[in-house]
Amino acid sequence: MCKVIVWDECTMAHKRALEALDWTMQDLRGNSRLMGGAVVVLAGDFRQILPVIPRSTPADELNACLKASYLWRHVQTMTLTTNMRVHLQGDLSSQTFAQRRLRLGDGKFPVDPDTDTTSFPLDFCDAANSIEELINNVFPDIGNNFKNHQ
Secondary structure, three states: OOOEEEEEOHHHOOHHHHHHHHHHHHHHHOOOOHHHHOEEEEEOOOOOOOOOOOOOOHHHHHHHOHHHOOOHHHOOOOOOOOOHHHHHHOOHHHHHHHHHHHHHHOOOOOEEOOOOEEOOOOOOOOOOOOHHHHHHHHOOOHHHHOOOOO
16 A cells, blocks of 8 residues: 655645545545545645646636645645755756756845846856757757667
């Protein structure tokens, strides 16, 4: 019997999906405890996209997110502090880029009050001068590699 469910990228899900999982687990397991007594690990980042609801208002989207569910009060929040992919690379430029992305997600980049825009440092990312250059930077040697699925 299932004891742990890991739900990755859960922050994009509608709160009703989590609530439906709770009801389903209780029903399948014949157990009225939260999630039928199973442990559910919700993995995601609320700095990323919230549930998308066509023709909705921002208030609708906030109301649909997991934090608006009656189940959220039962969630124990844990935060990862080390980006292991970046850490194991040992690459200073990757670490700098990851730190800047976190600052951007946390709203710590200055916003111009007149234009309501954020300016990035010139070295925030590599610029491409054309579509072809962008494709070559993102997908090096795509002409040969698309055949090789390794």
